[in-house]
Amino acid sequence: MxxxxxxxxxxxxxxxxxxxxxxxxxxxxxxxxxxxxxxxxxxxxxxxxxxxxxxxxxxxxxxxxxxxxxxxxxxxxxxxxxxxxxxxxxxxxxxxxxxxxxxxxxxxxxxxxxxxxxxxxxxxxxxxxxxxxxxxxxxxxxxxxxxxxxxxxxxxxxxxxxxSLLKDPALDAVAWWDLRGNLGRRYAGVSGDRNPIHLFKLSAQAFGFPRQIAHGMWAKAAALASIERAVGLPDAFEVRVDFRKPVLLPSRVQFGYSPGGSDFALYDEKHELTHLVGKLTER
Structure with a gap:
């Protein structure tokens, strides 16, 4: 190799x-x-x-x-x-x-x-x-x-x-997040991921999206940060997320997690569309 x-x-x-x-x-x-x-x-x-x-x-x-x-x-x-x-x-x-x-x-x-x-x-x-x-x-x-x-x-x-897909958990919303249109540019500034689909409406439309979308790894990080603030995270654990549907920017989304934070998901404002599902397992 x-x-x-x-x-x-x-x-x-x-x-x-x-x-x-x-x-x-x-x-x-x-x-x-x-x-x-x-x-x-x-x-x-x-x-x-x-x-x-x-x-x-x-x-x-x-x-x-x-x-x-x-x-x-x-x-x-x-x-x-x-x-x-x-x-x-x-x-x-x-x-x-x-x-x-x-x-x-x-x-x-x-x-x-x-x-x-x-x-x-x-x-x-x-x-x-x-x-x-x-x-x-x-x-x-x-x-x-x-x-x-x-x-x-x-x-x-x-x-x-x-x-191979994670099962969709049945979760109620515990938080509503208002995501601004510049979120993709802000996350690109710290992550280095400047894929055009995340930056501007016109650059995203060139790749078939109606407007710019949030980074998947931003969504995973924001979900885990929210769980950490609410219930804490273990010292040793595995956490998987599946990205289901893009999060268009700007938008309002719902975030939910199970007691202890082992299952979590991100939904659209009406709780009809699933953007992300996650599973956290303590080691």
Whole structure:
């Protein structure tokens, strides 16, 4: 398995340019389960950046990193992986289906992190091909956090393939969130994810959306921040979310969770459309 190591996080500007180029290229390669691994062996937390992330997602200040924050640190490596010439799928147009994070223990604010990213083997899906981008975070060699981002590359698909989905929980709303039209731009500023579908109405319409949509990982972070404020989060847990329907911006949404926060979901204002469902399991 080839490995590319960085002394610093790769620049997002050049990565986005490469992403566009990768989307326009011809597919001249076969998927490889033993593909490229990317390493960022020493990441020092920028406390100002962390504060900005907390502000836009709703996480309160504390002695440990928000559970979703390492995903932001790994994102440049995700983009680097998917825009590399060896990557078997065109990166633009890929659909984010779900995300699973496992926190083995809280990560201290001032810890130096080592991050690795690679892709998992492909599998059939009714709407194309599914694969995972897998991230790991270590502190002094100890595995403390993992992330599996499940993505769909659309194609003819396999109608007989099984799509693994979380069950929809029956939840009442405990909070109503009024989401402003600039939320996608605010989250893009801290996450680095400047996909045009999140930024402006016109740029989103170019990709078939009526107006800009919220980032899925913002929705996951905001949900967990809300649960943390209300009932707390365990030190060690796994949390998966499935992204069902895009959250258009601006909009008003309902958020609900079960006692203890093990099941949660995000709905539209009328509680008729499900945007996100989540499952939290203590380890």
């Amino acid at each position: 080839p490995t590319r190591r960085y002394d610093d996080s790769p620049g997002l500007g050049s990565l986005y340019a490469r992403t566009v180029k990768a989307t326009l290229r011809k597919a001249e390669y076969e998927p490889d389960a033993d593909g490229l691994t990317l390493e960022l062996p020493e990441v020092v937390i920028d406390q100002d950046h962390l504060a900005s992330y907390r502000e836009v997602t709703g996480f309160a200040a504390g002695p440990a990193l928000p559970v979703t924050y390492p995903h932001v640190l790994a994102f440049p490596l995700h983009l680097d992986l998917m825009s590399d010439p060896s990557f078997p799928y065109k990166p633009m147009g890929i659909v984010h289906l779900s995300n699973t994070i496992t926190q083995y223990r809280p990560i201290p604010l001032h810890a130096d992190l080592a991050i690795t990213v690679h892709s998992g083997p492909e599998r059939a899906h009714p709407k194309g091909t599914v694969f995972d981008v897998l991230s790991e975070v270590r502190v002094f060699g100890e595995l403390v956090w993992t992330d599996s981002t499940t993505l769909l590359s659309r194609s003819a698909g396999d109608a007989s393939a099984h799509a």
